[in-house]
Amino acid sequence: MTVAGTLNPGLGESYAVDDFGEFVRAALPGLLRYGHALTGNPHDAADLVQTVLEKVGSRWARVVRNTGDPLAYTRRAMANTHISRWRRTRKESLVAELPDIAAAATPDPFENEPLWQALRALPPRQRAVIVLRYYEGLSEAEIASTLGVSAGTVKSQASKAMATLRTRLSATEEGRC
Amino acid sequence: MDLEDELNRLFHDERLDMRVAPDAETHVVAGARRVRRRRVALMSAAGVLSAAVLAGGAFVLARPTPPSNGIAQQPTLPIETTSSPTPTGAPSSSGPTESSTRPEVQAPSAGTSRPAAPTAGTRSTTPPPSATIPSPVGLAILGPSGVGRMRLGMTEEQLLATSQVHSPERSSAGCALYTSKTATGTVHLSADKTVVAFAFTSGVVTPERVTIGSPEEAVRAAYSGMTGNSVRAPGNANATYEFTFIGGKVSKIALVAAQQSECD
Numbered sequence: 001m002t003v004a005g006t007l008n009p010g011l012g013e014s015y016a017v018d019d020f021g022e023f024v025r026a027a028l029p030g031l032l033r034y035g036h037a038l039t040g041n042p043h044d045a046a047d048l049v050q051t052v053l054e055k056v057g058s059r060w061a062r063v064v065r066n067t068g069d070p071l072a073y074t075r076r077a078m079a080n081t082h083i084s085r086w087r088r089t090r091k092e093s094l095v096a097e098l099p100d101i102a103a104a105a106t107p108d109p110f111e112n113e114p115l116w117q118a119l120r121a122l123p124p125r126q127r128a129v130i131v132l133r134y135y136e137g138l139s140e141a142e143i144a145s146t147l148g149v150s151a152g153t154v155k156s157q158a159s160k161a162m163a164t165l166r167t168r169l170s171a172t173e174e175g176r177c
Numbered sequence: 178m179d180l181e182d183e184l185n186r187l188f189h190d191e192r193l194d195m196r197v198a199p200d201a202e203t204h205v206v207a208g209a210r211r212v213r214r215r216r217v218a219l220m221s222a223a224g225v226l227s228a229a230v231l232a233g234g235a236f237v238l239a240r241p242t243p244p245s246n247g248i249a250q251q252p253t254l255p256i257e258t259t260s261s262p263t264p265t266g267a268p269s270s271s272g273p274t275e276s277s278t279r280p281e282v283q284a285p286s287a288g289t290s291r292p293a294a295p296t297a298g299t300r301s302t303t304p305p306p307s308a309t310i311p312s313p314v315g316l317a318i319l320g321p322s323g324v325g326r327m328r329l330g331m332t333e334e335q336l337l338a339t340s341q342v343h344s345p346e347r348s349s350a351g352c353a354l355y356t357s358k359t360a361t362g363t364v365h366l367s368a369d370k371t372v373v374a375f376a377f378t379s380g381v382v383t384p385e386r387v388t389i390g391s392p393e394e395a396v397r398a399a400y401s402g403m404t405g406n407s408v409r410a411p412g413n414a415n416a417t418y419e420f421t422f423i424g425g426k427v428s429k430i431a432l433v434a435a436q437q438s439e440c441d
């Protein structure tokens with residue numbers, strides 16, 4: 001355990017987990033994997049994880065104190081940041097410029113997976129709903145509170161997403177035959 | 178084909194794992210510091226500004242070459258993609274299980290686990306260090322009994338009278354927590370409302386000249402009697418320094434009182 005873990009319980013849970021570096025080390029593999037699922041490629045995943053962790057770390061004491069569960073908070077922040085970032089860049093990126101980080105793009109490990117490609121083509125909010133449902137295993141209500149939308153929105157986004165995925169996948173299969 | 182099964186399969190695929198670069202954590206921690214500094218720099222409150230200067234001082238001390246202004250370069254999280262298609266020997270590294278990743282909104286209940294009370298050495302074998310060692314510029318000295326005008330064992334009233342803390346951060350678990358104005362850190366009170374710990378992540382140095390960023394070897398050299406990552410504070414038999422190391426360097430220094438009453 002960490003040094004903080006050996007401290008007295010009198011200091012409270014925020015003290016026990018308040019070391020941001022320790023948190024990063026423990027959480028990074030899981031967050032990167034989650035980011036990979038959310039964004040659809042390793043580079044955006046790394047970018048998203050770093051952006052969100054830096055923000056979380058810059059107000060670490062507050063996050064620990066107010067949320068009680070910094071990991072859950074970070075994951076929610078990732079889903080929301082991914083959606084809002086996409087919203088923002090969609091307006092701005094009329095000139096499609098690749099971020100520097102994509103220059104050294106490595107082949108995507110799922111390049112030949114039709115389902116992965118279909119997921120990647122979904123609008124980010126729909127994709128986030130699918131990831132939260134099937135990666136995180138959240139219920140509709142939990143997804144709604146995570147993304148700050150109504151349960152009805154989650155339901156409609158999920159059914160739209162599933163319909164799109166089915167259509168794209170069957171199109172791919174027909175295309176192959 | 179069942180789409181739901183396919184989605185479950187895809188999201189449990191090992192190829193979703195990404196290898197974390199060895200120094201990723203350092204980049205993130207440095208980045209968080211940068212974000213914080215930038216935000217602090219945007220605020221105009223004098224107290225906040227001086228805290229930023231202190232943090233900056235610690236940063237410079239920790240590195241041989243001072244960073245330019247912290248805003249220009251934005252190191253991206255270095256990653257190596259695991260493109261090994263058949264990870265036969267590779268342990269399926271830390272793919273989070275669903276139960277562990279499910280966000281839990283409730284805070285974990287505090288105070289359920291009770292580690293044994295620390296058995297602090299009662300007799301001082303080394304003489305207290307000569308009181309005045311010049312501190313590196315801009316760093317507050319976290320001495321064996323406290324920092325600035327704040328001391329272990331102070332009552333909450335006395336602590337507030339020092340004007341060196343911001344308003345209480347939290348008291349929900351029965352123990353108040355204050356953020357320090359002196360440097361980046363927190364002051365912890367016990368259930369009976371006395372100061373029982375200080376913890377700093379920048380802006381402080383111990384009388385033995387250990388500061389944030391000091392190499393672990395230097396810390397162990399400065400404190401010969403370290404057990405684990407803690408050591409009795411020289412000159413105060415009733416307090417220990419607790420160090421947190423990241424990447425072989427000090428990331429946090431805490432001064433913790435031996436006697437603490439529990440919260441709630």
